[in-house]
Amino acid sequence: MKFRGKMTDIICMxxxxxxxxxxAKLSKLCVVRLTKDFMYFxxxxxxxxxGKPMVWSVLEQTHFFNEYNMAGVSEEQNEIYLEFETDxxxxxxxxxxxxxxxRSVKMKLTNKKSxxxxxxxxxxELSHSRFCVHDIPVTVIPRREWIMLxxxxxxxxxxxxxxxxxxxxxxxxxxxxxxxxxxxxxANREGTLILKVETPEATVSTHFKxxxxxxxxxxxxxxxxxxxxxxxxxxVQFLMSEQVNPNKVLCKIVDxxxxxxxxxxxxxxxxxxxxxxxx
Amino acid sequence: xxxxxxGPNVKVLARAIHALCRIGDELYxxxxxxxxxxxxxxxxxxxxxxxxxxxxxxxxxxYEQTKSQEEDVTCKVSxxxxxxxxxxxxxxxxxxxxxxxxLEPDGVKLIFEFHCHHGIIKTxxxxxxxxxxxxxxxxxxxxxxxxxxxxxxxTFAVMNFQANTLELTLVVTPQKMQLRNYAExxxxxxxxxxxxxxxxxxxFDHYSIGVDTSVTFCLREFRALxxxxxxxxxxxxxSFETGGRPIVFVVKNAPTFESNFVxxxxxxxxxxxxxxxxxxxxxxxHTSRAKTGTSTKNCDTAHTACKRILSPIHATExxxxxxxxVSGPSRRCNSSKEHGSQSMTxxxxxxxxxLRMQEDCVQDNGNTRDAENTAGExxxxxxxxxxxxxxxxxxxxxxFEATFNSQMLPGYDEVLAEDSDDESNKRT
Numbered sequence: 001m002k003f004r005g006k007m008t009d010i011i012c013m014x015x016x017x018x019x020x021x022x023x024a025k026l027s028k029l030c031v032v033r034l035t036k037d038f039m040y041f042x043x044x045x046x047x048x049x050x051g052k053p054m055v056w057s058v059l060e061q062t063h064f065f066n067e068y069n070m071a072g073v074s075e076e077q078n079e080i081y082l083e084f085e086t087d088x089x090x091x092x093x094x095x096x097x098x099x100x101x102x103r104s105v106k107m108k109l110t111n112k113k114s115x116x117x118x119x120x121x122x123x124x125e126l127s128h129s130r131f132c133v134h135d136i137p138v139t140v141i142p143r144r145e146w147i148m149l150x151x152x153x154x155x156x157x158x159x160x161x162x163x164x165x166x167x168x169x170x171x172x173x174x175x176x177x178x179x180x181x182x183x184x185x186x187a188n189r190e191g192t193l194i195l196k197v198e199t200p201e202a203t204v205s206t207h208f209k210x211x212x213x214x215x216x217x218x219x220x221x222x223x224x225x226x227x228x229x230x231x232x233x234x235x236v237q238f239l240m241s242e243q244v245n246p247n248k249v250l251c252k253i254v255d256x257x258x259x260x261x262x263x264x265x266x267x268x269x270x271x272x273x274x275x276x277x278x279x
Numbered sequence: 280x281x282x283x284x285x286g287p288n289v290k291v292l293a294r295a296i297h298a299l300c301r302i303g304d305e306l307y308x309x310x311x312x313x314x315x316x317x318x319x320x321x322x323x324x325x326x327x328x329x330x331x332x333x334x335x336x337x338x339x340x341x342y343e344q345t346k347s348q349e350e351d352v353t354c355k356v357s358x359x360x361x362x363x364x365x366x367x368x369x370x371x372x373x374x375x376x377x378x379x380x381x382l383e384p385d386g387v388k389l390i391f392e393f394h395c396h397h398g399i400i401k402t403x404x405x406x407x408x409x410x411x412x413x414x415x416x417x418x419x420x421x422x423x424x425x426x427x428x429x430x431x432x433x434t435f436a437v438m439n440f441q442a443n444t445l446e447l448t449l450v451v452t453p454q455k456m457q458l459r460n461y462a463e464x465x466x467x468x469x470x471x472x473x474x475x476x477x478x479x480x481x482x483f484d485h486y487s488i489g490v491d492t493s494v495t496f497c498l499r500e501f502r503a504l505x506x507x508x509x510x511x512x513x514x515x516x517x518s519f520e521t522g523g524r525p526i527v528f529v530v531k532n533a534p535t536f537e538s539n540f541v542x543x544x545x546x547x548x549x550x551x552x553x554x555x556x557x558x559x560x561x562x563x564x565h566t567s568r569a570k571t572g573t574s575t576k577n578c579d580t581a582h583t584a585c586k587r588i589l590s591p592i593h594a595t596e597x598x599x600x601x602x603x604x605v606s607g608p609s610r611r612c613n614s615s616k617e618h619g620s621q622s623m624t625x626x627x628x629x630x631x632x633x634l635r636m637q638e639d640c641v642q643d644n645g646n647t648r649d650a651e652n653t654a655g656e657x658x659x660x661x662x663x664x665x666x667x668x669x670x671x672x673x674x675x676x677x678x679f680e681a682t683f684n685s686q687m688l689p690g691y692d693e694v695l696a697e698d699s700d701d702e703s704n705k706r707t
Contacts, residue, residue, distance in 0.1 A: 113465065
């Protein structure tokens with residue numbers, strides 16, 4: 001098992017660190033899956049989506065890395081799965097996020113008494129350059145557990161709507177969080193999205209109109225609303241992920257089953273799945 | 280004692296108080312004829328900081344000592360209340376024109392009087408806890424290793440470490456300085472992130488290393504020092520010997536003020552198996568090859584283990600001497616307790632869930648227990664439940680009794696009725 005990659009582009013390093021920070025906000029533990037062409041960050045939270053990943057993000061290797069070498073266990077199973085603690089990784093990469101922080105980063109899988117992901121960061125402070133080495137302990141995930149980390153199947157969504165700015169949504173959702181622990185997302189194929197919280201005393205809802213709807217596919221009634229009631233904490237957590245600066249964010253609803261949020265960026269795709277919580 | 284601090288300098292004092300508040304819980308204020316000192320020591324007495332402001336720092340300084348008094352007027356106030364006085368040091372100089380500090384010879388209060396803009400006068404009275412002095416005994420002149428560095432560089436370096444890093448190790452050679460986080464043992468090492476950073480002598484204002492060494496000290500207090508140094512934008516001078524001897528940091532703006540930070544350092548490990556990322560990387564092949572000599576190695580590690588236990592105490596004693604506080608042995612007990620208490624709390628937190636689980640089990644069985652009528656004593660509402668172990672001991676009390684042995688009964692040997700048929704006689 002071997003892995004080694006090198007990033008030199010400042011924008012890419014910053015983006016990479018931002019992804020890690022985003023992931024750190026979503027979960028304490030994360031699995032990184034390394035393949036020849038892609039790097040995946042997968043979050044499985046047992047009590048949220050049973051046996052399926054909650055977050056599935058894909059990074060195109062060639063965009064981020066100038067050098068990239070990896071070798072899995074065997075030719076057929078040329079993959080590596082590593083589990084790491086997100087907050088320590090985010091902290092270690094903090095120097096990538098400041099301007100003039102780093103010149104290059106080497107990322108490699110090492111064995112220093114325990115398996116580690118080693119980041120060798122070449123810091124650029126004024127004229128001097130120096131190296132900072134972080135050894136982050138990781139757990140290598142055995143092959144029998146890989147099955148748990150397979151890409152979730154995209155089922156037939158009832159509606160797929162483009163979300164307005166995440167910042168705007170966040171301010172609203174955070175206010176709503178104070179009222180209830182669940183939020184109802186409603187969307188129809190005419191481009192209306194409603195965020196709603198219900199309490200015995202009041203029902204608060206925010207309406208967004210004329211949003212872009214993707215492949216409204218068919219001649220069914222367009223003003224029919226599809227709804228999903230989800231954990232508001234998880235929803236707000238997701239809205240924090242604006243750091244990645246996505247081109248667009250899609251919200252797909254399977255009526256009364258689940259919500260999937262797709263963060264789309266040229267070289268990054270982040271999928272976030274939330275199951276519906278029954279009343 | 281009475282003194283007046285001009286507006287711009289109030290900010291410096293505020294920064295100093297904020298740095299001291301990260302060191303200890305109590306602030307010692309000590310006026311002297313030509314200077315005013317503020318001091319603090321950490322609870323474990325492993326870190327000490329002292330700020331001395333000379334007369335030129337003040338616009339007015341009067342150390343009036345009554346003749347009747349032999350001793351200096353000194354006092355100790357709570358750090359919390361003092362920090363409250365100097366809240367938000369960044370905005371302070373915008374509001375405050377001057378600050379007056381008064382300490383009456385027989386007073387019970389230390390008085391801070393802020394003369395703000397628009398003629399507003401804010402007065403803070405801090406109750407004096409005790410009149411005692413704090414004095415650390417250390418030397419910073421006869422040491423082989425000296426560095427002078429801009430705080431920005433160190434802040435930049437320390438920024439790379441995890442927020443929860445407790446100790447920092449400096450490894451110095453004349454060629455370079457390595458900073459790394461310190462891991463207590465191999466197990467901890469496997470769990471924590473190891474960070475290592477290299478600095479070159481060229482980046483320091485002054486760099487002279489007489490003895491190659493490594494020193495380990497607390498990062499928390501070091502961060503306090505850096506915060507102050509960066510706020511006043513003054514270089515940090517470090518002087519130290521080896522591990523186990525105190526390291527002294529000086530930030531001064533001669534002749535107006537000088538601050539000294541003294542930190543205890545850990546005793547160095549005998550074998551240099553420590554931590555390191557780059558280094559271990561290089562040495563891994565060596566160690567695997569040299570595995571034959573394990574017996575000597577084991578003995579070596581045992582040796583270091585015992586050394587480590589001793590080290591904090593040793594370092595404390597060397598670094599800090601508080602004449603007015605407590606006598607030697609109790610101080611020692613103090614510091615070792617502090618060290619021990621950490622592991623204690625860890626143990627406790629480990630135990631807690633298990634204990635609770637046991638309790639739950641017992642509570643589940645509550646009905647049967649009632650049926651067995653054992654509950655007479657613990658049925659009182661509102662009383663804390665018996666510790667789980669005690670309950671178990673009560674329920675299974677028979678299990679803890681010695682095995683029944685008939686021979687132990689009194690009168691075992693006594694024959695009340697003879698055997699009717701004497702078999703033993705027949706056999707003979």
